[in-house]
Amino acid sequence: MAKFRIKRxxxxxxxxxxxxxYDYDFPEGATLLDCLNxxxxxxxxxxxxRMSCRxxxxxxxxxxxNGHALLACQRQAAxxxxxxxxxxxxxxxxxxxxxxxxxxxxxxxxxxxxxVKPYLKTKDKPPEKEREQSPHEFRKIDEATTCIMxxxxxxxxxxxxxxxxxxxxxxxxxxxxxxxxxxxxxxxxRIKELSKPxxxxxxxxxxxxxxxxxxxxxxxxxxxxxxxxxxxxGVTNNVGARHALSFVKSVKHSGRLNENKIPVESMGYFNxxxxxxLVPVGLRMLLKMKIPxxxxxxxxxxxxxxxIFEEFGE
Amino acid sequence: xxxxDVLIVGAGLAGMRAALEVCKELDVGLLTKVYPSRSHSGAxxxxxxxxxxxxxxxxxxxxxxxxxKGGDYLSDQDAVEEYVKAAPRIIYELEHMGxxxxxxxxGKIAQRSFGGHSKPRxxxxxxxxxxxxxxxxxxxxxxxxxxIKIYSEWYMHQLVIEEGRCSGVVVSDIRTxxxxxxxxxxxxxxxxxxxxxxxITTNAFASTADGAMAAFHAGIPLEDPEFVQFHPSxxxxxxxxxxxxxxxxxxxxxxxxxxRFMEQYAPSRMxxxxxxxxxxxxxxxxxxxxxxNGEACIHLDLRHLGEARIMERLPQIRQLGxxxxxxxCVKDPLPIQPSAHYSMGxxxxxxxxxxxxxxxxxxxxxxxxxxxxxxxxxxxxxxxxTNSLLxxxxxxxxxxxxxxxxxKNAEFGKxxxxxxxxxxxxxxxxxxxxxxxxxxxxxxxEMKEVMMDKCGVFRDADNLKSCVAAxxxxxxxxxxxxVTDKGQLFNTEVYEIIExxxxxxxxxxxxxxxxxxxxxxxxxxxxxxxxxxxxxxLKHTLVYPKNGELELKHRPVVITRYQPKERTY
Numbered sequence: 001m002a003k004f005r006i007k008r009x010x011x012x013x014x015x016x017x018x019x020x021x022y023d024y025d026f027p028e029g030a031t032l033l034d035c036l037n038x039x040x041x042x043x044x045x046x047x048x049x050r051m052s053c054r055x056x057x058x059x060x061x062x063x064x065x066n067g068h069a070l071l072a073c074q075r076q077a078a079x080x081x082x083x084x085x086x087x088x089x090x091x092x093x094x095x096x097x098x099x100x101x102x103x104x105x106x107x108x109x110x111x112x113x114x115x116v117k118p119y120l121k122t123k124d125k126p127p128e129k130e131r132e133q134s135p136h137e138f139r140k141i142d143e144a145t146t147c148i149m150x151x152x153x154x155x156x157x158x159x160x161x162x163x164x165x166x167x168x169x170x171x172x173x174x175x176x177x178x179x180x181x182x183x184x185x186x187x188x189x190r191i192k193e194l195s196k197p198x199x200x201x202x203x204x205x206x207x208x209x210x211x212x213x214x215x216x217x218x219x220x221x222x223x224x225x226x227x228x229x230x231x232x233x234g235v236t237n238n239v240g241a242r243h244a245l246s247f248v249k250s251v252k253h254s255g256r257l258n259e260n261k262i263p264v265e266s267m268g269y270f271n272x273x274x275x276x277x278l279v280p281v282g283l284r285m286l287l288k289m290k291i292p293x294x295x296x297x298x299x300x301x302x303x304x305x306x307x308i309f310e311e312f313g314e
Numbered sequence: 315x316x317x318x319d320v321l322i323v324g325a326g327l328a329g330m331r332a333a334l335e336v337c338k339e340l341d342v343g344l345l346t347k348v349y350p351s352r353s354h355s356g357a358x359x360x361x362x363x364x365x366x367x368x369x370x371x372x373x374x375x376x377x378x379x380x381x382x383k384g385g386d387y388l389s390d391q392d393a394v395e396e397y398v399k400a401a402p403r404i405i406y407e408l409e410h411m412g413x414x415x416x417x418x419x420x421g422k423i424a425q426r427s428f429g430g431h432s433k434p435r436x437x438x439x440x441x442x443x444x445x446x447x448x449x450x451x452x453x454x455x456x457x458x459x460x461x462i463k464i465y466s467e468w469y470m471h472q473l474v475i476e477e478g479r480c481s482g483v484v485v486s487d488i489r490t491x492x493x494x495x496x497x498x499x500x501x502x503x504x505x506x507x508x509x510x511x512x513x514i515t516t517n518a519f520a521s522t523a524d525g526a527m528a529a530f531h532a533g534i535p536l537e538d539p540e541f542v543q544f545h546p547s548x549x550x551x552x553x554x555x556x557x558x559x560x561x562x563x564x565x566x567x568x569x570x571x572x573x574r575f576m577e578q579y580a581p582s583r584m585x586x587x588x589x590x591x592x593x594x595x596x597x598x599x600x601x602x603x604x605x606x607n608g609e610a611c612i613h614l615d616l617r618h619l620g621e622a623r624i625m626e627r628l629p630q631i632r633q634l635g636x637x638x639x640x641x642x643c644v645k646d647p648l649p650i651q652p653s654a655h656y657s658m659g660x661x662x663x664x665x666x667x668x669x670x671x672x673x674x675x676x677x678x679x680x681x682x683x684x685x686x687x688x689x690x691x692x693x694x695x696x697x698x699x700t701n702s703l704l705x706x707x708x709x710x711x712x713x714x715x716x717x718x719x720x721x722k723n724a725e726f727g728k729x730x731x732x733x734x735x736x737x738x739x740x741x742x743x744x745x746x747x748x749x750x751x752x753x754x755x756x757x758x759x760e761m762k763e764v765m766m767d768k769c770g771v772f773r774d775a776d777n778l779k780s781c782v783a784a785x786x787x788x789x790x791x792x793x794x795x796x797v798t799d800k801g802q803l804f805n806t807e808v809y810e811i812i813e814x815x816x817x818x819x820x821x822x823x824x825x826x827x828x829x830x831x832x833x834x835x836x837x838x839x840x841x842x843x844x845x846x847x848x849x850x851x852l853k854h855t856l857v858y859p860k861n862g863e864l865e866l867k868h869r870p871v872v873i874t875r876y877q878p879k880e881r882t883y
Contacts, residue, residue, distance in 0.1 A: 010801065045807040130405075141414055
């Protein structure tokens with residue numbers, strides 16, 4: 001017998017959310033969605049969630065199982081009963097306002113998708129037949145086009161938790177879908193937009209979205225591809241790009257990070273306001289004795305590190 | 315009251331393609347009970363047909379003949395001709411919009427083989443073609459946000475017909491429960507199918523006949539509802555779709571003895587015979603006790619294709635097998651069974667998407683339909699794989715243009731807002747007032763079982779009669795249910811009850827039309843009338859509501875190029 005501990009919220013009835021438990025001895029092979037349907041249709045008709053295709057393509061049934069975003073239809077309930085536990089905790093997606101029970105408000109999610117101009121931009125008149133695109137070029141957008149807009153990545157994004165302005169993984173993956181598309185003719189314009197605060201460089205590389213993505217879209221890898229295009233296009237007049245370049249420069253030079261130099265180079269030597277913003281942080285570090293050594297020493301085998309750079313041609 | 319020049323219900327391929335047409339000149343409301351990107355068009359996997367000739371020489375004539383023969387000669391051939399001729403342009407347009415297609419080495423749109431098509435003409439995006447097109451159209455809709463207003467998670471209850479003309483719809487916002495009237499010069503239904511009336515189905519929970527029943531309640535007939543397609547490869551017991559592309563890429567069907575049984579049923583096309591023939595062959599094997607381990611399933615074997623090809627062409631199918639039953643098709647065969655998939659019938663329209671209400675083609679002014687909810691009819695008695703995505707886009711566009719032309723020259727029709735609203739509010743109130751002990755879940759399950767058992771791949775008079783009686787009994791029991799969620803806010807329980815009511819009515823219509831058609835044609839197979847009977851039944855069915863009963867009439871089939879012949883593969 002498994003216990004489904006479900007976070008309930010219905011502002012029509014009470015202001016605060018609470019947890020309700022349902023016991024259900026689910027059959028082998030039951031998905032989490034099968035279990036929720038059993039509960040709704042046999043035990044409690046008020047339980048509210050979204051669902052539609054039940055084959056992991058419509059993206060309706062995103063929710064959290066045991067603290068992590070997933071698609072209810074795609075996950076075997078038994079897989080959520082690990083380590084001898086008899087309880088599965090179900091909660092609504094994170095980083096979005098809750099409407100009722102497991103139903104969240106996707107408005108901000110879609111607003112951010114809108115922000116990346118999510119459609120092909122071309123200048124030339126299309127040919128009579130199809131535009132040509134090689135299988136190799138198709139593969140560059142293959143993963144990003146599998147995104148089903150379920151919001152799992154958005155829910156568990158660690159940056160969004162502290163910065164509501166961050167575009168978020170899904171919108172950035174959508175952006176890569178066009179930046180990477182050989183037919184799109186607005187690459188530079190898109191990259192410039194994406195390099196602004198709240199854009200691609202605000203991703204902290206935690207990789208959580210890759211873990212949560214139910215499809216091969218895996219947003220963080222798409223974001224990395226965007227960053228690479230940004231550097232290649234020379235759109236480097238921004239903190240994120242300068243940070244990446246300074247990082248590389250430091251490792252190449254000494255085999256380790258020069259933590260005194262990186263913040264300054266990231267801000268830019270002529271960015272007076274940005275540099276002044278660093279001063280209080282620096283002072284606090286000094287007071288707590290957390291300041292990195294003033295003299296930056298290279299690692300012993302720095303030649304080997306440099307050889308790696310040479311082999312890979314930067 | 316909300317006002318739009320044109321209001322479209324349903325935001326799948328047909329609805330969004332229509333919206334993109336209308337928005338060129340007029341303002342559009344696009345209403346969906348889910349979100350556009352969650353429409354069931356997105357679940358289509360294998361491809362979209364067009365005689366591009368990118369890998370083998372092809373022509374619209376061959377595409378037309380395959381479609382007509384596949385439909386067992388019940389298709390209206392004037393419409394089929396327009397449809398296949400438009401196909402290449404429609405595909406190129408999708409490509410220009412940005413739709414991601416798999417490619418040939420020289421950069422053209424790749425094409426693969428599919429059941430019933432004599433040439434490789436299925437354009438595809440790996441095994442997620444519907445998803446790729448749905449998102450490409452959604453992108454264009456977002457681009458045109460100024461003239462297309464999207465109503466996500468709104469439910470359409472009722473069509474408003476005043477003085478013989480459609481003037482709007484009554485809807486409700488699922489989030490707030492608020493009932494509203496939308497006033498429109500023209501209304502387009504693109505509400506999809508109703509596979510959910512069957513126990514084993516590939517269809518989404520949302521495929522519940524809402525559009526068909528709203529039209530029917532307004533006195534509009536439904537055409538050819540007896541023709542329901544069973545897809546040969548739904549996952550055993552669950553119906554989750556494994557694309558026909560798996561067979562298009564070379565997959566085998568094996569019975570419990572490990573034999574490629576299609577040799578007995580369609581020796582020239584084998585696994586790539588049309589779906590009605592393959593589904594019947596599977597069911598025959600299962601009924602003869604030759605299912606896998608004696609169970610009601612057979613095997614889809616892809617092992618010989620190799621991992622590289624599966625990962626390039628069928629990656630999603632592989633993942634579905636792993637996620638849903640723990641079977642990796644690279645190493646083991648997948649258990650499958652026939653699953654209700656597509657409704658060839660629907661709201662009768664002419665080839666411009668204009669809804670018609672009788673055999674003479676009398677139009678219902680201001681009312682249009684496109685996609686699976688409509689019956690043009692291009693698919694006749696059986697649809698070929700990859701022809702539905704094409705239908706949704708071709709007729710989405712055509713219907714959008716018809717509605718645009720109509721609305722440009724029309725005024726807003728009359729509407730009695732309080733009266734229309736009250737009808738829906740009363741219907742909802744009646745559901746809240748029910749205080750019985752019947753379980754809606756039991757009723758729904760019994761409906762699905764009886765439709766699968768008695769009105770499924772094989773049918774006969776006795777079974778169909780008892781099916782109709784059973785459904786009528788369930789309709790009575792449905793009045794004695796009880797709703798537990800009494801709130802206004804996002805009350806999915808109430809919407810599920812409304813949908814169940816629609817499905818029960820639809821089920822009765824399907825079974826009644828199936829009982830009346832005493833022949834076997836395409837997806838409709840009567841064991842008591844196993845032959846096609848062109849003398850009596852080369853005609854479309856029209857089912858009308860009449861004083862709470864059903865009345866059957868007919869509409870002639872348009873035959874232009876291809877005279878009916880015996881259908882063998």
